[in-house]
Amino acid sequence: MRPLSLSLVGMPGCGKSTVGRHLARQLGLVFADSDTEIEARIGMPIRSFFEREGEERFRDLEQQVIDELTERADQVLATGGGAVLRPSNRDALHSRTHVLYLRASAEDLFRRLRHDTQRPLLQVADPQQRLRELFRERDPLYRRTAHFIIEAARPSVPALMGMVLMQLEMAGLVDPARSPSPPPQTH
Ligand code: S3P
Secondary structure (H helix, E strand, O other): OOOOEEEEEOOOOOOHHHHHHHHHHHHOOEEEEHHHHHHHHHOOOHHHHHHHHOHHHHHHHHHHHHHHHOOOOOEEEEOOOOHHHOHHHHHHHHHHOEEEEEEOOHHHHHHHHOOOOOOHHHOOOOHHHHHHHHHHHHHHHHHHHOOEEEEOOOOOHHHHHHHHHHHHHHOOOOOHHHOOOOOOOOO
């Protein structure tokens, strides 16, 4: 098959890194994570960088890293939740990679993230309200950037992987022989 470059977008806590890592392993691709790459470059956690330098400096770095990482082939790239905010990131992701949006509601995300201390944007008095606002602002941007939308509300990682692989197979991007059949649906 042709060289494949996939990327994952979506809200914080939707499972981009977990699904990305599994997908890369399954398809024999390299896994990259833009937040991990940024942290390696700044030598500190993103939360500390936000506090010291502010969000705009972080977004500048994120833009540079996404521009570089989207040039690579045979890769699955997990992006930070705010990667779609800048038009140039949306363009780079959409034009150079096949973009999967893992979509989950603010309520589902809050259930997963309510004890989180690492995500700078959620260190506020009412993180649930913050997630609602972020979702309202970003859902249209994720949709616009994505080629595929995967409803990622509650399914387990194997179920999510099944849904992702099925979409990629139907689009002719992945050879069904390269991936096992998705698990049966249990409703
Ligand atoms: C951010 C999400 C984070 C990280 C940074 C900003 C955001 O990534 O890039 O804290 O704007 O939503 P995750 O989506 O992996 O949490």
